[in-house]
Amino acid sequence: MALKEELEALRDETLAAIAQAATSDALEEVRIGVLGKKGTLTAVLRGMRDVPAEERPVVGKLSNEVRDVIEGALEEKKAELKGAELAAQLEASAVDITLPGRAMPIGSEHLINRIIRECTDIFAGIGYEVEGGREIETDWYNFTALNAPKDHPSRSMQDTFYIVDRSGEVSNVRGESDVLLRTQTSGTQVHVMEEKKPPIYMISPGKVYRHDVADPSHLPQFHQIEGLVVDKGITFGDLKGTLDYFIKAFFGEERKTRFRAHFFPFTEPSAEADVSCGICGGEGCRFCKHTGWVEILGCGMVDPNVFENVGIDPEVYTGFAFGVGVERLACLKYDVPDLRMLLEGDMRFLRQF
Amino acid sequence: MLVSLKWLDTMVKVPDTLQDFCDRLDLTGTGVEGVEKLGANLEGVRIGLVKTCDPHPDSDHMHVTTVDFGDGEEPTQIVCGAPNVRAGLKVAVATIGTVLPGDFKIKKSKLRGVESCGMICSERELNLGSSHDGIMELPEDAPLGESFAAWRGLTDTVLDLEITPNRPDCLSMKGFAREVGAMYHVPWHYDPPCDVPGPTNAEDVRDLVSVEIDDPELCPRYTARIIRDVKIGPSPQWLVERITALGARPINNVVDISNYILFELGQPLHTFDLRAFPKGTDGKHHVGVRAARDGEKFTTLDGEERTLTSDMALITDGENPVALAGVMGGLDSEVTDTTTDVLLESATFSTAHTSRTSRNLSLVSEASIRYERGVDASTCDEYSAIAAALIAEVAGGTVCLEVVDEYPIRTERAKLTLRPDRLRAHIGADITDEEQFRILTDLGCDVEGKPGDTQVEVIAPTFRPDLTREIDLYEEVLRIYGMDRIPSTLPGGAHAGGRTIDQQRIELMAQTLRACGMNETMTYSLVPAGDMDAARMPAEGRGEAVELINPMSGEQSVLRRSIIPGLLRSVAYNQSRGVFDVQLFERGVVFGAAEGRKSPKERTMLAGVLAGSFTLPGWNQKAQAIDFFDAKGIVDNLMRELCVQKLQFKALDADEAPWLTPGRAASVIAGGRVLGWVGEIHPLVCQAFDVEGSVAAFEFDVHQLLGVTGDMRPYVDVPVYPGIEVDLAIVVAEDVTAERIEQCITSAGKKGPFESVRLFDVYRDDERVGVGKKSMAFRITYRASDRTLTSEEVDKAHERIVAKVMKATGGEVRS
Incomplete structure (x- = not known):
């Protein structure tokens, strides 16, 4: 029975060695030492041929049992060590998750273009087309066709930039030129009405120019969004309802609008629209000069003279028009202290939006 | 007003x-x-009664008083230096805390050792007059303790x-x-401030004055009156109060009355010293109205000598100017202390001429403000009579009988048609006929017709020159009825809208550039005339500069022909503020003039600049300096998003693109169109715009981009069978481009199972690669769509490609 005892001793030794193995490598050494080609158990099993035949079944069974036990213990220990090693590895790879992420910085949209896009989306949603327009206009489109009086101060060189006319024609306005940088997007109204038949539902965002030195509240170039509707049966109530919808969509449902009678040459009746102050909610504060209201835009019913200038019968069609200052909307929404920032390209400003 | x-x-x-x-x-x-x-600043001034008044123990002229305010409190002790202070007198007392005119704050103080809690006021201290002889003595019935200002009606x-x-x-x-x-909708009334006519004399003004108007267009009506024997002096308090409340400075009684009538009735008047009009041979004073002569000089009563143009109108003494019609009087004809006889002008002048005169001389007066908007000619005489009577009453003197009245162009009342139904349809509210008529009547119109009529006649008053069309009446009714009462509705018509395809694609361009890390900006369209030279950009293809006739400064005298100079200024702006990583783009219009063209050409461009690096050096990455390839990569992304096919980059040489660094400049082409360029800005250009380091940039014509923009990319099957990648490194001469080799590989691969090629390394080394040579490594992917390739197939295909490329480029395989 020496072999039997030998097997049992080997089993106990091996199990102890397995229990002591601290790493996968150490465990593998134990396995090779016992189960490898030159391993101790392998040697024992090789010695079976010297065992008397009558003992073989007993010893064979025992040796198989010992091998199974050892292999089981090895598997178990291997799994245990693997788990521990993974845990250690995970622990070692933990990072300070407050360190900055690694991202390709995404660019920003210019504030003015953002506002124009938002407004365009609102009007596109209620079926308005978007019209482009030229930044250089003639006196006719910018003033005359819009019913502006011949001697209106806005036509003067103090207010409007005129450009050199290279057509060789003899100019008749102010003896110089009737080509100018448009001072309002309203000329688009005239172009669209000349080119298209009613019904017309359009907006036209664009850049306009005034003879103003750049300072915190003025720019020689800024943006307007012109709106024009021409259809049968359009009423002043439609104008109110449309702008009410726009102002709520842009500023928020809780905001109120009011319309004040005003005067513009190209609309009649004319009005200015106010939105309830977003700072005080209409109670009155410094921002709204204690009125509770902030002026947003000018609007009105299209003047019959303008219709006649473009060959639309004012007895058949009526319409309304409005013009919104984009920089004004931007300032109301974001409280930008100095309009010049919009044109400086300062990365620290641009990246805020 | x-x-x-x-x-x-x-x-x-x-x-x-x-x-x-x-x-x-x-x-x-x-x-x-x-x-x-x-x-409001007199709020702390109250009416008090001097209870006791004793001489100051330490002064020979001051008194120590106690003043009672009738409020049951202890009388207040006040030291007063006025000679007329005495017990039993009612006085105006500035109490502690009052701030009197001149920012004089009343505080508790000690006067020669005696406490004083307020001040008993003189007229001058309350800015009510010049009297400073003593304190104001108020009548006995002045209400004790009340506000002095309220009692005197000063509020x-x-x-x-x-x-x-x-x-x-x-x-x-x-x-x-x-x-x-x-x-x-309440009654109102107007009563003249005096009896009209007031004191008169026996002379008929028509025997004394003649008026001649050269051009009735300049002056539709001119009336003249004469007031004799006036005494020029200060105006009475009520008159001063009224005109100062409306912003005029009191001058003398006659001038103040002309201001008063202007404010009260809107009729500008001018008062001349009659001596300014010498008598003619017919024994009459001559008043003329004529156009000025170009270059004629005239000194207005503010002392400024003005140079006039023939567009301006003058009042003359028959020959020489005495006033700039409708705007301002002359220095030599104004009413002075020695004036006794006054010629009173009440006239109307052309709105357009007055407006231009006022603007061209930068001279705005209360008169010009009214004349340029329109003064009602029909009331010139009536208002002149009121003014003359008031002058006679206030300044003494008598008014000559009758009036000289030249009225060549009579003002007629406009007759308008009103259709009440159409008004309701236009406004979108049910405003009754009665309400429409009532509003128009309240505003001074006469309505001829009755409720229920399809249309009525509305006769506008002469003081409303703006009411000329039916629509003008709608506006009047709407604003008085109240815009707030009109129900809000949305138009009901069927219509569809939204952005056009091109508008959507332009948005997509901006979106893509933002996704690439570019920040959208805007720069000035108005730029210095020397911009293109500084940027070394030729006029070719960009047109001539569009010049402003009236620029504000040399820095903004022409319209931009490229967006790049503006963007370079923004780069410099950032760098000068310590921001070195700059990635900017702008979509905007550029302008180009051409001889014979009235309106310059406008092109929408898309341009970008990159400087510094995209990222800050971080704990886990290095900041990599931006170069040509960053800009090119962005262009690649942009073209991918726009589905541009057959994109090509063609090298631009120094002659073609002097604004770019030679060897780092490319033209971007697709579908036979030049879309724009990409490259690094020439160092001399950077220097000219104060930009440090290198700048990579691009500029595209949006119209050209839209011309090659595709709807979609075609679908290609996702591979089912594995591909095999084989690397090929070849050594070629420096002038062999990557594009050339890729084209060779692609064309040689066409016959076999070739899929794609990608450059992954460029290596130079004089010893290992050779002088003037470079090694380029490509990864070629082979794949068949219907089977897994065998290595024999791949080897065969690869060998064919290698042989072709070597032959075409003169290169050799690098081992």
């Missing part, structure tokens, strides 16, 4: 709540720009109103009272 509510209240009932009144004014078209409370509220240019009638107290009457 300034409006005194105290004055207004004499004509129409002013609403009790100021805020409601202002709101209603705002809504009906009269903007309230400011509210000033007069007399007033003055509104600063924005009158729109179509409403000249509102530029007077009378006209504004009418407006308020219509706003609230």
Whole structure:
């Protein structure tokens, strides 16, 4: 029975060695030492041929049992060590998750273009087309066709930039030129009405120019969004309802609008629209000069003279028009202290939006 | 215009709540720009009774008084230096805390050791007159303890109103009272400030003065009166109060009255010293109205010598100018202390000429403001009579009989048609016929017709030159009825809208550039004339500079022909503020003029600049300096998003693109169109724009981009069978481009199972690769769509490609 005892001793030794193995490598050494080609158990099993035949079944069974036990213990220990090693590895790879992420910085949209896009989306949603327009206009489109009086101060060189006319024609306005940088997007109204038949539902965002030195509240170039509707049966109530919808969509449902009678040459009746102050909610504060209201835009019913200038019968069609200052909307929404920032390209400003 | 509510209240009932009144004014078209409370600084001045009055123990002229305010409190001790202070006198006392005119704050103090708790006031201390002989002695019935200002009626509220240019009638107290009457549908009335006619003499002014108007267009009506034997002196208190409340400075009684009538009735008047008009051979004073001569000089009463043009109108003494018609009088003809006889002008002048004269001379007066909007000619005489009577009453003297009245162009009342149904349809509210008529009547119109008529005739008053068309009546009805009462509706018509395909694609361009890390900006369209030279950009293809006739400065004298110079200025702006990583783009219009073209060409461009690096050096990455390939990579992404096919980059040489660094400049081409360029900005250009380091940039013509933009990319099957990648490194001469080799590989691969090729390394080494040579490594992917390739197939295909490329480029395989 020496072999039997030998097997049992080997089993106990091996199990102890397995229990002591601290790493996968150490465990593998134990396995090779016992189960490898030159391993101790392998040697024992090789010695079976010297065992008397009558003992073989007993010893064979025992040796198989010992091998199974050892292999089981090895598997178990291997799994245990693997788990521990993974845990250690995970622990070692933990990072300070407050360190900055690694991202390709995404660019920003210019504030003015953002506002124009938002407004365009609102009007596109209620079926308005978007019209482009030229930044250089003639006196006719910018003033005359819009019913502006011949001697209106806005036509003067103090207010409007005129450009050199290279057509060789003899100019008749102010003896110089009737080509100018448009001072309002309203000329688009005239172009669209000349080119298209009613019904017309359009907006036209664009850049306009005034003879103003750049300072915190003025720019020689800024943006307007012109709106024009021409259809049968359009009423002043439609104008109110449309702008009410726009102002709520842009500023928020809780905001109120009011319309004040005003005067513009190209609309009649004319009005200015106010939105309830977003700072005080209409109670009155410094921002709204204690009125509770902030002026947003000018609007009105299209003047019959303008219709006649473009060959639309004012007895058949009526319409309304409005013009919104984009920089004004931007300032109301974001409280930008100095309009010049919009044109400086300062990365620290641009990246805020 | 300034409006005194105290004055207004004499004509129409002013609403009790100021805020409601202002709101209603705002809504009906009269903007309230400011509210000033007069007399507010006299709030602490109260009426007191001097109880006791004893000589100051330490002064030979001061008295120590106690003053009672009738409030049951102990009398207040006040030291007073006035000679007329005495017990039993009612006085005006500035109590502690009052701030008197001149920012003089009343504090508790000691005068020669005696405590004094206030000040007994003289007229001058309250800014009520010049008397400083002693304290004001108030009548016995002055109410003890009350506010002095309230008792004397010194408190007033003055509104600063924005009158729109179509409403000249509102530029007077009378006209504004009418407006308020219509706003609230309440009665209003106007009473002249004196009996008309006042004291008269026996002379007939028509025997004394003749008026000649050269051109009736300049002056539709001119009336003249003469007031004899006036005494020039200060105006009475009521007159001073009224005209100062409306912003005029008191001068003398005659001038003040002309201002008073202007404010009250909106009729500008001019008072001349009759001596300024020498008698002619017919024994009459001659008044002429004529156009000025170009270059004619005239000194206005502000002492400025003005150079006139033939567009301006003058009042003359028959020959020489005495006033700039409708704008300002002359220095030599004004009423002075020695004036005894006054010639009173009440006239109307051309709106357009007055407006241009005022603008061209930068000379704005209360008269010019009214004349350029339109003064009602039909009341010139009536208002002149009131003014003459008031002068005679206030300044003494007598008015000559009758009036000289030249009235070549008579003002007629406009007759308009009103269709009440159409008004309702236009406004979108059920405003009854009766209400429409009532509003128009309240505003001074006559309505001929009755409720229910399809149309009625409305006769507009002469003081409303703006009412010329039916639509003008709609506006009047709407604003008085109240815009707030009109129900809000949305138009009902069927229509569809949205952005056009091109507008959507332009948005996509901006979106893609933002996704690439570019920040959108805007720069000035107005730029210095030397911009293109500084940027080394030729005029070719960009047109001539568009010049402004009236630039504000040399820095902004022409319109931009490229967006790049503006973007370079922004790069420099950032760098000068310590921001070195700059990635900017702009979509905007550039302009180009051409001889014979009236309106310059406008092109929308998309341009970008990159400087510094994309990322800050971080804990886990290095900041990599931006170069040509960053810009090119962005262009690649942009073209991918726009589905541009057959994109090509073609090297631009120094002659073709002098603004770019030679060897780092490419033209971007697709579908036979030049879309734009990409490259690094020439160092000399950077220097000219104060930009440090290198700048990579691109510029595209948006119209060209839209021309090659595709709807979609075609679908290609996702591979099912594995691909095999084989690397090929070849050594070629420097002038062999990557594009050339890729084209060779692609064309050689066409016959076999070739899929794609990608450059992954470029390596130079004089020893290992050779001088003037470079090694380029490509990864070639082979794949068949229907089977897994065998290595024999791949080897065969690869060998063919290698052989072709070597032959075509003269390169050799690097081992």
